[in-house]
Amino acid sequence: MAASDSFGLTVDLALAGLTVGSAAALSGIGLVVCHRATGVLNIAQGAQAMAVAYLLRDLVVVRHWPVWPAVAFCLLLVAPTLGVLLDVLVYRPLQRRGAGPADTMVAGLGVFVLLIGAVVLLWGAPPLAGAPSPLGSAPIRLPGGHALRADTVAQLAAILVLALTVAATTRWTRFGLHLRAVVDDRRLAGLAGVDADRVSAAGWAFGSFTAGLVGIALAPYLLLDPYGLPLLVMETMAVAVAARLRSIPVAVATGLGLGVAQAELTRLHPAGQLLPLVEAVQSNLFVIALLATALLAGPRISGERHGRPAFSAPGAAGGGRGAAAVCLVLLLLPLGFRGNDLRSALLVPALALVLLSIVVVTGYGGQISLGQAGYAGMGALGTALLMSGRVPGLPPMPAAPALLLAVLVTAPLGLLTGWPAIRRRGLALALVTFAVGTAMSRFVFQQPYATTGLTLDRPSFLAGDRAFYVAELVLLGLGAALVRGLHRGRLGRALTAMRDHEAGAVAAGVDVPGLKLLAFVAGAALAALGGGLMGLAGRAFDAASFDPVRGLLWFAAVVVAGADSALGAVLAAALLIGLDAGTVAGVSAVAVGVLAAAIGRFPGGLAALPGRRPAQAPPSLPPGRLTPAGRRVRATIAVRIAREEER
Amino acid sequence: MSGGAARLTARGIVRRYGGIEAVGGVDLVAPAGRITALIGPNGAGKSTLFDCLAGTVKPDAGRVLLGGRDVTRVAAHARVRLGLARTFQQIAVFPTLSVADNVRVGAEQRPDRADVRGRTERALALFGLREMAEESAGAQPTGVLRLVELARALAGEPRVLLLDEPAAGLDSAQTARLVAVLRGLAGRGMALLLVEHDAGLVAELADTVYAMAAGRVVAAGTAAAVLADPRVTRAWGGGA
Numbered sequence: 001m002a003a004s005d006s007f008g009l010t011v012d013l014a015l016a017g018l019t020v021g022s023a024a025a026l027s028g029i030g031l032v033v034c035h036r037a038t039g040v041l042n043i044a045q046g047a048q049a050m051a052v053a054y055l056l057r058d059l060v061v062v063r064h065w066p067v068w069p070a071v072a073f074c075l076l077l078v079a080p081t082l083g084v085l086l087d088v089l090v091y092r093p094l095q096r097r098g099a100g101p102a103d104t105m106v107a108g109l110g111v112f113v114l115l116i117g118a119v120v121l122l123w124g125a126p127p128l129a130g131a132p133s134p135l136g137s138a139p140i141r142l143p144g145g146h147a148l149r150a151d152t153v154a155q156l157a158a159i160l161v162l163a164l165t166v167a168a169t170t171r172w173t174r175f176g177l178h179l180r181a182v183v184d185d186r187r188l189a190g191l192a193g194v195d196a197d198r199v200s201a202a203g204w205a206f207g208s209f210t211a212g213l214v215g216i217a218l219a220p221y222l223l224l225d226p227y228g229l230p231l232l233v234m235e236t237m238a239v240a241v242a243a244r245l246r247s248i249p250v251a252v253a254t255g256l257g258l259g260v261a262q263a264e265l266t267r268l269h270p271a272g273q274l275l276p277l278v279e280a281v282q283s284n285l286f287v288i289a290l291l292a293t294a295l296l297a298g299p300r301i302s303g304e305r306h307g308r309p310a311f312s313a314p315g316a317a318g319g320g321r322g323a324a325a326v327c328l329v330l331l332l333l334p335l336g337f338r339g340n341d342l343r344s345a346l347l348v349p350a351l352a353l354v355l356l357s358i359v360v361v362t363g364y365g366g367q368i369s370l371g372q373a374g375y376a377g378m379g380a381l382g383t384a385l386l387m388s389g390r391v392p393g394l395p396p397m398p399a400a401p402a403l404l405l406a407v408l409v410t411a412p413l414g415l416l417t418g419w420p421a422i423r424r425r426g427l428a429l430a431l432v433t434f435a436v437g438t439a440m441s442r443f444v445f446q447q448p449y450a451t452t453g454l455t456l457d458r459p460s461f462l463a464g465d466r467a468f469y470v471a472e473l474v475l476l477g478l479g480a481a482l483v484r485g486l487h488r489g490r491l492g493r494a495l496t497a498m499r500d501h502e503a504g505a506v507a508a509g510v511d512v513p514g515l516k517l518l519a520f521v522a523g524a525a526l527a528a529l530g531g532g533l534m535g536l537a538g539r540a541f542d543a544a545s546f547d548p549v550r551g552l553l554w555f556a557a558v559v560v561a562g563a564d565s566a567l568g569a570v571l572a573a574a575l576l577i578g579l580d581a582g583t584v585a586g587v588s589a590v591a592v593g594v595l596a597a598a599i600g601r602f603p604g605g606l607a608a609l610p611g612r613r614p615a616q617a618p619p620s621l622p623p624g625r626l627t628p629a630g631r632r633v634r635a636t637i638a639v640r641i642a643r644e645e646e647r
Numbered sequence: 648m649s650g651g652a653a654r655l656t657a658r659g660i661v662r663r664y665g666g667i668e669a670v671g672g673v674d675l676v677a678p679a680g681r682i683t684a685l686i687g688p689n690g691a692g693k694s695t696l697f698d699c700l701a702g703t704v705k706p707d708a709g710r711v712l713l714g715g716r717d718v719t720r721v722a723a724h725a726r727v728r729l730g731l732a733r734t735f736q737q738i739a740v741f742p743t744l745s746v747a748d749n750v751r752v753g754a755e756q757r758p759d760r761a762d763v764r765g766r767t768e769r770a771l772a773l774f775g776l777r778e779m780a781e782e783s784a785g786a787q788p789t790g791v792l793r794l795v796e797l798a799r800a801l802a803g804e805p806r807v808l809l810l811d812e813p814a815a816g817l818d819s820a821q822t823a824r825l826v827a828v829l830r831g832l833a834g835r836g837m838a839l840l841l842v843e844h845d846a847g848l849v850a851e852l853a854d855t856v857y858a859m860a861a862g863r864v865v866a867a868g869t870a871a872a873v874l875a876d877p878r879v880t881r882a883w884g885g886g887a
Contacts, residue, residue: 490755497741497752504739506703508799509727509756 008145013263015148021259022155023217024286028239028251029162030210035245036183037203040091041427043108045237046230046549047115048208049215052079053131054119054224056216060132067134075212083208086111087201090597095200099599101426102368107599109556114593116226116549120586125226131219155217162210163248175202227549234549235438238289241297241431258289276447284442291439294431295420327570330578331476334469342465344581346537348573349472353479353530355558355569357523362555363563364487365519366499367421368430371437372527373551375410377445379528380535380546382406384454399459403532410528411521418520422513425502438548445543456535472533479526480566486522495519553589556596653712654679654838655700655731655807660709662695669695671862672709677807677840682833684853684870685842686879692862693842694736694811700840701733701809702726713807728758732805736812736842738792742785746776746795749784753799770802773828789816797825801832808832810841814848826852850874 027045034042042048052074059070090107135154139147170176181189182199190196214233222228236255243251262285270278281288334345354376361369383406389396397405420432444450462468486492497505498512506512535541544550557576562568572592579588655677662670670692677683685693698704700711702723710719718726727733732753741749747767754766771777774794779787784795793816800808813829814822829852833839843849849856849870856873858866866876873879 493744493748493752493755496744497749500741500743501739503703503735504741504796505752506724507701507727507733507735507739508753509724509732509803510752511724513722 009267010264011144011146013266014260015142015146015152017260017263018156018256019149019152019221019259020218020262021256022152022159023214023255024236024239024259025159025252025255026155026162026210026217027214027233027236028243028255029159029166029248030207030214031237031240032243032245032248032251033166033210034203034207035240037179037206038087038091038200039095039183040104040108041237041240041245042204042207042211043105043234043430044086044111044115045207045211045214046233047112048079048082048211049218049233050224050226050229051082051115051119051215052212053215053219053229054123054128057128057131057219057224058123061130067132070132071134071216074216075209079208079212080205083204083206084201086208087204091204092197092200093601094599103599105368105427105430106556106559107597109552110560110593110596110599112230112549112593113553113556113589114597116230116553117586117589117591117593119226121584121590125585127223127225127228129223131222131224133220134216137220151217151220158213159252163252166248175199227544227547231438231547231549232286234434235284235286235290237431238286238293241290241293244297254289258285261285276449277443280443280447284439287435287438287442290431291435294428294435297428297431323565323567323571327567327574330574331473331570335466341581342469343537344577346465346469346472347534348570348577349469349476350530350533350537351554351577352476352570352573353533354527355530355554355572356479356483356566357525357527357530358555358558359563359566359569360483360486360526361519361523363558363565363568364483364492364495364499365516366502367516367519368426369417369421369433369520369523370430370551370555371417371433371435371440371548372523373546373548373554374437374440375413375524375527376531376534377440377543377546378410378413378524379403379406379531380456380541381445381450382409382528383532383535384450384456384541387456388454390449390454399457399462399536403529403536406532407525407528411525414521414524415517417524418517421516421520434548434552437551441543441546441548445541445546450541450543454541456539456541458536458539462536468537472537475529475533476570479529480570482522483526483566553592557588557592559599560592560595652679653677654714655840656712657696657700658710658712660696660699660711661707662692662699662704663707668862670699670706673859673862673864675840675857675864677838678855679806679838680833680836681854682829682839682841682852683855683857684849685840685857685859686844686846686849686873687859690861691859693859695862696859697733697809697811697842701731724756727803727805728756730804730806731809732800732803732807733809734793734796734800734811734813736815738789738796738816740784740792740795740799742783744784745781746784746787746791747771747780749795750776750798750802754802757803766802766804770798773801774798774824790818790821793817794821794825797828805837807838807840810839810843812842812844814843814845822848846874 031042031045034040055078056070056074059065059073060067090111091104094104094107133151135151137149137151140150140153141147170179178189178194178199181192181194182196211233214236215229218229218232222232239251239255239258242254262282265278265282265285268278268282269275331349334342334348337345354372357372357375358369361367361372383399383402385391386394386397386402386405387399417433417436421429424432458468462471486495494505494510494515497508497510498515502512531546534545553576554572557572558568561572561575575591576588579591580586653676657673657675660670660673661668673692673696675696685696687693695704699706702718702721706719710717712718713726713729713731716729718729718731721729741752744752750770751763751767754770755763771780774797776791776794776798779791784792787795793813797813814825817825826848829839841852853870856868856870857864858873858876858879860878865878866873
């Protein structure tokens with residue numbers, strides 16, 4: 001009797017897990033198909049999903065459209081149009097320019113940030129309830145007394161239809177042939193008469209359509225907010241990464257499997273201290289999967305070609321005295337502020353320190369790091385825990401030593417992203433660092449101990465906002481001096497060499513692995529310092545301030561403002577805080593998003609606009625190399641296409 | 648310098664990719680004061696062997712000796728610091744650094760860090776790079792970049808220099824200068840090992856030639872003997 005009960009529970013949990021699992025599988029199908037058609041991992045998928053979900057809610061709840069026409073409008077018209085627009089306006093210019101995966105990723109982040117900003121502008125940042133569920137959650141009875149939700153059934157059906165349609169299209173149609181040709185070699189396919197643009201437009205339209213589908217499927221389970229849903233969808237990237245961005249069956253199986261496994265884990269109820277951890281795993285299995293798959297996939301999905309600069313930081317260092325003067329004025333201006341204006345301005349030097357960490361890791365070292373928000377949060381949380389006397393064996397500390405100790409403890413955590421960076425580049429590194437940041441957010445910041453009873457009071461001599469601001473400026477000055485030191489002399493040249501040409505740096509004798517670790521450790525320390533100051537500025541630890549999605553916005557802002565210079569960090573911080581405080585929340589994200597997405601039109605971003613030296617192209621780009629099998633396939637495809645054209 | 652002593656030795660190097668043996672048990676010696684050349688058709692395994700020697704690829708079997716020291720397990724950048732420098736077929740320079748800084752990066756990685764300025768200056772002068780020393784490397788033409796890369800390698804004063812098609816992209820004047828420089832380096836006791844497609848250059852420069860095909864050494868000896876070997880001419884499709 002007990003055994004059959006247990007079996008019944010297992011089945012019920014598995015069926016419940018299919019709800020999230022099938023949404024993840026749909027997300028995986030969208031990413032894989034889009035990647036096969038365009039060669040780009042749609043990093044903005046989560047934001048697209050969120051935007052479509054918001055639009056549907058608006059149409060149905062606010063404008064009282066009937067549900068089904070609204071769904072059709074969103075999925076069949078708006079989402080695909082958005083995809084094609086992104087292709088034409090953002091990705092195609094990049095492709096034409098032969099941009100590397102780093103630029104493509106920045107553009108994708110730009111789209112991500114732009115959509116978030118647009119949603120915040122249109123519908124506000126506070127969470128909204130009542131996302132419509134077109135099919136409802138009415139149970140459909142199954143034999144054996146089990147039940148499956150109606151929307152889950154629809155999602156499973158959608159998976160089946162989409163997977164079969166994609167398979168049939170790829171295998172038996174002319175379009176599928178073109179698709180395979182484009183996947184193999186875009187330029188050659190173009191020479192052979194394949195309209196590569198049409199293939200990529202179709203890929204983006206499909207990717208955007210499935211993103212919308214995922215958004216509509218997941219939204220009813222959550223409060224709609226501009227950060228939560230995109231993050232959830234980004235976590236499902238694990239599914240596509242596990243499929244090596246190629247195999248739809250693997251993506252579907254992984255998605256469903258993770259969903260079911262996550263549901264089954266709820267049966268574990270360990271006693272005592274393990275419980276919070278197990279509960280965190282139960283609700284965040286996809287984060288663990290993303291971390292694991294990104295680590296295991298290794299360099300294979302980097303999208304990098306040998307010999308390309310790891311990250312083509314725009315422009316020349318410095319940006320001249322003009323930019324320095326602008327930064328100085330921006331930083332000194334708030335000393336004349338009072339009240340709420342001054343309180344908002346407190347975040348500028350703190351955020352600038354966090355962004356300096358991106359300058360060091362990405363701008364100087366050429367290593368993409370999307371996880372710096374995690375280190376900032378570690379700094380803030382560590383300071384709070386130390387000040388509250390919550391670290392076993394240590395008495396409550398005053399703010400200054402707590403901050404210092406938090407920075408020292410966080411610095412070695414930089415190895416968490418530095419170590420994977422030794423053998424990973426480009427997309428693979430971006431995913432690993434993002435996953436590390438997300439794991440910190442989910443498993444460390446959002447735990448009960450971090451949300452209650454923490455104090456972050458400033459010492460009495462810094463209680464006044466103006467005094468604290470001055471103290472922040474001093475620390476920012478120290479941070480900037482440290483960063484300038486890193487960019488000078490032997491170490492600076494070695495860092496630049498590593499960024500410009502990693503293999504060349506090794507050949508010159510530069511200790512590239514050691515240098516990467518150093519960059520990530522220094523970055524973690526800077527981010528922790530900035531994060532700690534952010535916490536002290538607001539006198540509270542707020543996990544939402546260090547949300548991984550916010551980290552993406554920070555990354556894009558630094559790249560746009562000039563990742564190769566400490567001034568870029570200050571400009572970006574002033575832009576992010578000042579624009580939103582001075583206008584409406586969301587404006588800064590829209591501005592950063594537009595500029596980052598336009599990186600294909602203005603190579604090198606803001607920094608390359610008149611007045612600065614343009615970023616230089618690498619002196620020679622190696623030709624793509626095919627295996628003998630690849631060459632045979634290429635020849636066969638060219639012949640087949642030629643034959644088809646003759647007919 | 649003791650001419651003829653083995654500076655770089657490869658013993659039984661094997662490297663497989665998947666099931667394919669790219670290098671199938673190669674023995675090779677690059678003696679001090681000599682120019683040794685590695686020739687062979689595309690896919691013969693030259694580049695993989697090169698990478699195994701430089702340390703960017705780990706061999707599945709075999710040993711690499713630098714002087715008397717086994718460096719098989721030494722990381723690539725550490726081999727450079729021990730005196731094993733290399734250049735690439737696809738030019739590897741740092742476009743956002745100046746020409747002088749490109750060379751300086753090579754000069755200042757040695758553990759002792761002695762005389763960085765002098766070694767940088769000498770390497771720049773050796774290739775006539777002084778006049779563009781402060782210009783951005785990214786702005787230089789291909790021929791100059793090859794010399795910049797070579798100057799960077801020499802600025803560390805290596806004892807062994809691995810050159811992957813050093814004359815590709817050079818005009819005849821630059822090639823002549825390169826030949827003179829390489830001969831001079833060998834004359835001062837350096838061991839040089841080059842992969843080269845240009846049979847004329849090989850004949851002109853190399854003291855010893857190893858011909859590879861399908862991952863193995865099929866002929867070794869003096870340039871004249873190896874280039875005339877029927878196995879080599881056949882493998883090279885008469886290109887030699």
